[in-house]
Amino acid sequence: MMNFPFDYRRILEKALSKGGDYADIYLEHTIINEISLRDSKVNNAGNHIDHGVGIRVLKGDKTGYAYSETLEYRDLENAAIVAAGIADSAFPSVTLPANVTELKVRNRYPVITEWEDISVSKKMHYLEMLDRLIFDADERVEKVLGRISDSMTEIMFINSLGEFFHDKRPMASVVASCVMNMNGTRETNSSSRSFRAGGEILTESLVREIAAECTGRTASLFGAIRPKGGEMPVVMGAGGSGILLHEAIGHAFEADFNRKNSSIFADKMGKRICMKGINIVDDGTVMHNRGAVNFDDEGVPGQKTYMVTDGILTSYLHDRISAKYYGVNPTGNGRRESFRYMPIPRMRATYMENGTCTEEDLIRDIKYGIYADNFSNGQVQIGAGDFTFYVKSGRLIENGRLTSVIKDINIIGNGPEALASIVGVANNSKLDNGTWTCGKEQYCPVCCGMPSALVSSLTVGGAEHA
Amino acid sequence: MNYKNIKDIVESALECTLRHGAENARITYSKGSQTSFSVLGTELDRLHRATSSSMFIQIFTDGKYGEFSTNQLEGKEVDSFIRRSIEITRLIEEDRDRTLPPAGLYFRDDGTRPDLKQYDAKIDTISVEEKKQLAFAPVKEISGTDKRLVYMASEYNDSEDYMFMADTQGFRGEAFQTSFSLSCECAVKGKSDARPEAWWYESSLFYDDLMKEGCGKNALKRALDRMNPKKIKSGKYCTVIEDRVASRIVSPIISAMNGASIHQKNSFLIDKIGEEVFPKNMNLIDRPFEIGTPGARYFDGEGIATSEMDIIRNGRLNTYYISPYYSRKLGMEPTVEGPSVLKFEKSSGMMNDHASENAASMIKSIGKGIFITGFNGGNCNGSTGDFSFGIEGFYFENGEIIHPIKEMNLTGNILTFWKGLKYIGNDYRRERRWHIPSLAFENAEFSGK
Numbered sequence: 001m002m003n004f005p006f007d008y009r010r011i012l013e014k015a016l017s018k019g020g021d022y023a024d025i026y027l028e029h030t031i032i033n034e035i036s037l038r039d040s041k042v043n044n045a046g047n048h049i050d051h052g053v054g055i056r057v058l059k060g061d062k063t064g065y066a067y068s069e070t071l072e073y074r075d076l077e078n079a080a081i082v083a084a085g086i087a088d089s090a091f092p093s094v095t096l097p098a099n100v101t102e103l104k105v106r107n108r109y110p111v112i113t114e115w116e117d118i119s120v121s122k123k124m125h126y127l128e129m130l131d132r133l134i135f136d137a138d139e140r141v142e143k144v145l146g147r148i149s150d151s152m153t154e155i156m157f158i159n160s161l162g163e164f165f166h167d168k169r170p171m172a173s174v175v176a177s178c179v180m181n182m183n184g185t186r187e188t189n190s191s192s193r194s195f196r197a198g199g200e201i202l203t204e205s206l207v208r209e210i211a212a213e214c215t216g217r218t219a220s221l222f223g224a225i226r227p228k229g230g231e232m233p234v235v236m237g238a239g240g241s242g243i244l245l246h247e248a249i250g251h252a253f254e255a256d257f258n259r260k261n262s263s264i265f266a267d268k269m270g271k272r273i274c275m276k277g278i279n280i281v282d283d284g285t286v287m288h289n290r291g292a293v294n295f296d297d298e299g300v301p302g303q304k305t306y307m308v309t310d311g312i313l314t315s316y317l318h319d320r321i322s323a324k325y326y327g328v329n330p331t332g333n334g335r336r337e338s339f340r341y342m343p344i345p346r347m348r349a350t351y352m353e354n355g356t357c358t359e360e361d362l363i364r365d366i367k368y369g370i371y372a373d374n375f376s377n378g379q380v381q382i383g384a385g386d387f388t389f390y391v392k393s394g395r396l397i398e399n400g401r402l403t404s405v406i407k408d409i410n411i412i413g414n415g416p417e418a419l420a421s422i423v424g425v426a427n428n429s430k431l432d433n434g435t436w437t438c439g440k441e442q443y444c445p446v447c448c449g450m451p452s453a454l455v456s457s458l459t460v461g462g463a464e465h466a
Numbered sequence: 467m468n469y470k471n472i473k474d475i476v477e478s479a480l481e482c483t484l485r486h487g488a489e490n491a492r493i494t495y496s497k498g499s500q501t502s503f504s505v506l507g508t509e510l511d512r513l514h515r516a517t518s519s520s521m522f523i524q525i526f527t528d529g530k531y532g533e534f535s536t537n538q539l540e541g542k543e544v545d546s547f548i549r550r551s552i553e554i555t556r557l558i559e560e561d562r563d564r565t566l567p568p569a570g571l572y573f574r575d576d577g578t579r580p581d582l583k584q585y586d587a588k589i590d591t592i593s594v595e596e597k598k599q600l601a602f603a604p605v606k607e608i609s610g611t612d613k614r615l616v617y618m619a620s621e622y623n624d625s626e627d628y629m630f631m632a633d634t635q636g637f638r639g640e641a642f643q644t645s646f647s648l649s650c651e652c653a654v655k656g657k658s659d660a661r662p663e664a665w666w667y668e669s670s671l672f673y674d675d676l677m678k679e680g681c682g683k684n685a686l687k688r689a690l691d692r693m694n695p696k697k698i699k700s701g702k703y704c705t706v707i708e709d710r711v712a713s714r715i716v717s718p719i720i721s722a723m724n725g726a727s728i729h730q731k732n733s734f735l736i737d738k739i740g741e742e743v744f745p746k747n748m749n750l751i752d753r754p755f756e757i758g759t760p761g762a763r764y765f766d767g768e769g770i771a772t773s774e775m776d777i778i779r780n781g782r783l784n785t786y787y788i789s790p791y792y793s794r795k796l797g798m799e800p801t802v803e804g805p806s807v808l809k810f811e812k813s814s815g816m817m818n819d820h821a822s823e824n825a826a827s828m829i830k831s832i833g834k835g836i837f838i839t840g841f842n843g844g845n846c847n848g849s850t851g852d853f854s855f856g857i858e859g860f861y862f863e864n865g866e867i868i869h870p871i872k873e874m875n876l877t878g879n880i881l882t883f884w885k886g887l888k889y890i891g892n893d894y895r896r897e898r899r900w901h902i903p904s905l906a907f908e909n910a911e912f913s914g915k
Contacts (some may be wrong), residue, residue, distance in 0.1 A: 035558065038730075039795075043561035045554050049536040049547065050520075061506075066515040069537050082515040085594075120557040143731050179731045179849065186849040188732050226852075229877060229913025230700040247843075260506060262617040262653045264661055340516060379843035379856070383617070383653040383661035384692070386873055388843030388856035410844040410854035410875045416659065458699070461844075461854035461875030461913050 006071050008075035008158050011055065012096055014080040015351030016160060019089025020057035022320070023080075024159035024298060027053045027199055028339040030151060035120065036144035037127040040135075055079045056298075059087040061259070061321055065342040096161035104165075105301050108285060108292045111170050115150040118199035123148050126207050127398070129177050133211035138222065140180040147175045148202070157299050165295045170196050171445060173435050174206060176214045176240055180222070187221035189213060189374075189392060192435040194445070196287045220393055224407035227396055229462030233366050234411065234455045235397065237373030238359070240432040243450025244455075245280055245350050247378035247387040248415040251440065253282075253307050253315075254333070254345040255322030257382045264385035264416055268313050274419045277355060280308035282317055284348040290436065291348035291447040297345045298334040305331045317368050318344045337442035347438060351449035355425025359452040362424045369397040370406060370460055385415040410461040418455055426452035469628065469640070476521070476632050478876060481543055483525065484634060490526040490566050492633035492768070495519070500625040503601035507618065508609055510598065523548065525555045531564035563794040566635050566768075571766035571790065571800060573639060573772070583758040585642035586672040589626050597622050600678060603706045604650035604666075607682030614693070615686060616661055617653040622646075624673075637769040645669060645760075646676045652748045656693050662870075664688035671760060688839075691860075695872035698861055698915045704835035705876070705910040706828045708859075709893045710876040711840055712902045716845040718802055718853060720749075720805055720881045723777070723785070725792030733782060734851035734881065742781045745887045750778040754806030756817040761899030775801065777808075810890050822865045822889035825904035830865040832888070836912060837862055838876070851880035857912075874914040883907060 008025055015023035032048040053076060057064040064086030066079035127146045134144045153169040177190035191213035195201055236244055249265070257263035265273070284293040284302030293302035298320050306314050316322065319334030322345060334343035363371065371394050378389035391409050395402040413421075431449035438446045468653045476495050483491035504512040520537040521544070532555035536547050604620035623646070627640030630640045651665035666684035670676040707715065719735070727733040735743070744750075754772035756762050765771055768789060776784050785801055793800035812822075821831035829837055837860045854877040860867045884907075891903035 039561075041559040041561060043559050043564070044531060044533065045558045046533040046535075047551060047554055048534065049538055053537055062510060063512045065512065067517075069517070069519060079515070082513070086510070086513055120554060124558065145730065181731065186731055188847070188849045226854075226877065228700075229875065229911070230692060241742070260617050260619065262661060262663060264659055266661070267659075340518070342514070376845050377843065381663060381842060381858075383663035384661060384695075384872070386842055386856070386858070388875075390843060390845040390854065392845075407852075408847045408852040408854055409847070409877065410856050412842065412856040412873045414660075414873060414876055459873045459875060459913060461856075461877040462700075463877065463911060 004156060004158065006073060009096060009180050010184065011076050011080050013092070015057045016075055016092045016094050018084040019087040019091065019093045020059050020084060021094060022058040022160050024056050024157065025053060026297060026339055027156040028153060030153040030338070032149065032151040033115065034147065034149040035123050037131055037144070040131050040144070042124040042127050042290060050338060052172050052339040054342070055083045056342055057083040058321065061088050063303065063321070064343055067339050075143055077425065094160055096160055100158065100162045100164050102164050103295060103299060103301065105294050108287050108294055108302065109170055109196035114198035115152060115170065115199050116366070117306070118202060119270055123202070126202055130207050131210055133208060134176065134178050134215055136297055137211065137215040138180060140182050140216065140219070141178050142181045143179040143238065145177045145354070149173050150338060152203055155275050159299055165301045167294050170198055172197055172201055174210055176210050178214055178218050180218050182222050182301065185222065187218055189217035189221060193433050194435045195288045195433065196290060196292050217393060220405050221407050224393065224405040226409055227370055227406050227460055227462040229460055230239060231457050231459050232453045233369035234458045234460065235304060235362050235366070235369065235371045236450060236453045236454045236455065237371060238426065238428045239430045239449060240375050240434065242351050242432060242450040243375045243378045243389045244418070245352060245450060246347060246420050246438070246448045247389055249280070249381045250282065250347045250350045250413050251380050252382055252385065254347070255316035255318045255326065256345050258316055258460050259322045259325050262383050264383060265313065271313055273313050273416060274308065274311045274422055276311045278308060278311050278422060278425060279306060279353040281306055281353060282333065282347050282350045286349050286431070289349045289447050290433065290445045293332060293335070293348060296332045296334045297336045297341065300330045300332040300334060302348070303332045314359060317345045317347060319343055323443060335444050337444060340441045344441060346444045347446050349431060349447035349449065351431060352425065352429060352451060352453065354427045354429045354451050357424055357426055359426045359428060362452055362454040363402065364400045366397045367399055371395040371397055371402055372411065373429065380415065386412060387415055388412045411458050413458040418458060421456045422453050423456045424454040428452055472630050474631055475539060479521065479523070479548060480634060482545055482548045482630055483523070483542065483552065486552050488525050488527045488552050489675055490634045492524040492566065492631065494522040494629060494631045496627065496629050498625060498627040501597065502621055502623040504621045505599050505601050505605050505619060508605060523551060525551055526565055527552060529554055529560035529562045530555050530558055531561055559817050566633055567770055567790040569635050571770045572637050573769060579764060580757060582755065582762040582764070584671055584762065586644040588673045589624060589644045592673060597770040598622070600648060603678060604648065604682035604685070608652065612654070612686065612690070614654040614656055614690065616655045618650070620681065621649040622648055625627055631769060633769065637764050639769055641763065644671060646673050648678060650674060650681040652685050652689050653890070654689045654693060661731065662689055662692035664692060671758065692858070692870045695870035697873050698871055699915050700913040702909050703912055704832045704834065704888070704906065704908050705838055706825050706832065706904060706906045707838045708825050709891060709895060709902060709904045711838065712905050713900050714855065715883070716808070716900065716902055721848060722851070723759045723787050724804065725786060725788040725796065726785055729792050729795050732848045734849065736784050739786070741783060743783055743881055744778050744781040744884050748778055748781050748884070748887060749776070749811040751776050751809050751811050752805050752807065753809055756807045760897065761807045763806050766804070768803065770800065770802050771852060772802050790876050808902070810903060812890060822891055824891050824893035828889045828891065828904060828906040829862050832842045832906060833865050834863045836871065837867065844875070846880060853878060853880060870915070874912055877911050877913060883910065886910065
């Protein structure tokens with residue numbers, strides 16, 4: 001049961017002293033370890049500690065927020081007084097309940113081996129293996145960078161509803177990038193895996209998988225071309241293509257944008273937005289997933305939220321503020337980068353469920369288009385709906401067949417139009433477990449996934465003469 | 467802020483690194499505070515107050531190197547954190563190139579250098595009420611002025627930062643900075659579902675210099691201008707890139723000049739020093755001593771004295787940004803770790819004429835093309851310089867804006883693209899670290915319909 005390291009009641013009372021409707025306290029302690037390889041040597045290590053308490057007060061839709069990096073009562077009280085200032089009454093309007101209820105759910109990221117029990121020498125062993133595997137895989141390899149990072153974030157949360165939770169959130173990432181040189185032409189690419197898990201994920205098979213993907217992706221870029229630019233059909237390959245969902249529609253479904261009336265989907269609830277049979281989910285319940293949450297950062301249990309059900313927009317992604325505004329239950333999407341930030345609606349693992357056809361079915365009838373399966377970044381304009389994502393590599397589709405490798409092109413489209421232009425969905429849905437990080441106001445770990453899907457028309461960056 | 471106390475903490479921590487056996491160490495203590503008031507519609511939506519302190523510790527021992535940070539700054543905790551940091555550092559492999567810089571490269575403050583004017587003491591005197599009123603000013607400018615306005619929000623933000631850096635070779639340096647900003651974003655809606663949005667942002671190191679009017683009107687005008695966009699045919703066009711966003715096509719050049727990129731062979735500027743890889747009339751310079759300009763500084767993150775640098779002169783690449791570590795790795799002379807205040811310097815000839823004054827004059831002179839006012843995603847391949855960016859902006863003909871454009875990409879190679887440079891404007895924004903004006907290029911490859 002809870003054992004808060006300070007008198008949380010006094011702080012909550014102070015936070016509500018000017019008439020706020022609701023207050024919460026978010027105590028965080030994070031330890032991050034990093035170790036990296038350069039020039040075939042594991043020659044950089046780091047350890048970082050971050051610790052603090054965020055205090056939030058809500059008054060209607062409005063938020064007051066401040067934090068303290070110490071547990072000194074005076075500092076906490078100051079933060080509470082600042083946050084309280086979002087309301088302006090002379091008296092409190094909420095009384096704290098006498099009892100506290102500890103929230104419990106099934107742990108979605110149990111740790112078998114604590115990272116502190118994984119020695120530096122063991123991590124070095126795997127980084128050296130990664131380096132060796134990449135160099136051995138292709139004689140054109142000139143440079144390799146490798147990194148293993150692990151962190152443990154411990155959260156204690158309590159709010160003015162008397163709800164308390166304690167959560168331990170592990171996060172681990174293994175990343176490799178390499179540069180290859182072929183007759184003076186250089187290409188670079190990378191591969192990564194990231195999970196909410198303990199040291200048990202650090203295995204030879206994981207390292208082999210990353211090394212093979214990194215070298216394969218880089219080698220494929222030699223001889224790659226840019227397609228002729230313009231509008232054309234695009235087959236999104238299974239996995240990382242989930243970036244389409246994240247950028248094209250996921251952000252536009254985050255309810256803060258809709259509450260503010262700035263999203264192009266602001267009046268589409270309950271309406272058909274894509275073809276029948278398409279289900280799009282934002283899921284905080286996938287075991288060990290980078291986007292998994294036992295509780296979000298405002299005490300709402302993680303859950304699986306169907307944003308689109310059989311082609312109909314069925315739910316936005318809510319935090320407590322937007323849920324209250326829309327008169328629905330919060331969906332467990334109130335997330336934050338750290339105690340320094342207030343929670344806002346954020347995605348978790350966003351993916352599309354399986355369709356019925358095969359990837360070959362999607363490609364077969366395309367005369368000229370592209371197949372995209374390796375991405376680096378994306379962006380969206382919420383109101384106009386225009387989104388982009390950058391294709392690091394893919395293939396040209398000519399007369400129903402995958403032909404030349406393509407690289408370094410940006411794809412741009414309009415969210416609602418792109419969603420309505422998905423005309424085929426394959427039965428090979430998978431999540432991409434790379435180090436996806438969303439940068440909406442604050443950084444948050446997320447995940448995305450998708451079965452292969454055919455979008456009948458998107459605008460592809462390219463050269464005039466392919 | 468109690469700066470004396472911070473210096474004492476750092477000196478004590480530095481002594482602690484040596485006591486626990488480190489050969490050398492550098493400690494950077496950062497302390498900052500930030501206040502923001504956000505307005506949504508016509509009501510206060512958020513107030514946010516942040517105060518942070520942290521210590522970044524770099525350990526050099528036994529030819530090995532580690533980086534550590536903590537915001538738990540009590541004496542006992544710092545002591546055990548440093549002890550543990552040194553233990554971790556000793557476990558990894560040697561990298562003899564990781565040392566403190568040659569002391570001769572350090573900035574020495576002899577008291578004769580002018581104040582770079584990065585700090586406004588007025589920050590402590592601005593009342594909460596004044597800040598709140600300022601946050602409301604942009605939305606007040608536009609509230610109720612146009613039926614198509616469906617969303618408006620504005621924000622006032624100020625911050626105060628202090629940094630003290632010390633190392634075991636005797637370097638001591640500190641820096642103070644304030645920043646004030648006011649912004650507005652809004653979205654408008656016509657007959658279609660689209661709600662084109664736009665923003666406007668003003669910032670300054672000094673409160674009195676902050677432009678406090680016009681944010682709202684500028685944001686609304688830009689949003690309205692973006693209504694009913696059209697996609698145009700793919701092809702090669704002349705393009706004018708607005709000063710507000712032109713740094714997007716300069717940043718790949720700066721990244722490619724970075725020592726880490728050169729060493730990792732992830733740069734399209736490898737072995738290009740001395741070569742005329744940019745157009746002959748292009749001069750890019752770094753002026754770190756510009757008083758009252760964000761980014762001005764006397765030393766970099768390792769204490770190395772900054773200096774005025776001609777990065778590109780008459781199209782010739784003159785230098786890289788090489789820290790002492792990468793100078794050893796690459797066998798090159800060190801410079802500084804990265805840019806301070808970047809500027810274009812005009813050369814004589816075609817680029818000094820009236821047509822190159824600003825974006826509007828460039829559009830008039832060029833006649834037909836695409837005016838880029840924003841970038842939407844995209845990326846640049848550091849190894850090859852190949853890039854592809856989503857863009858927003860306007861199609862222009864006969865020197866006049868015809869209509870906004872949508873869903874288009876600008877694609878090319880950085881070196882080839884810059885060869886098409888036609889005009890460099892005079893209209894850079896002084897409140898930014900990089901003084902990049904509007905730029906015009908020929909033969910830019912756009913994809914649309």
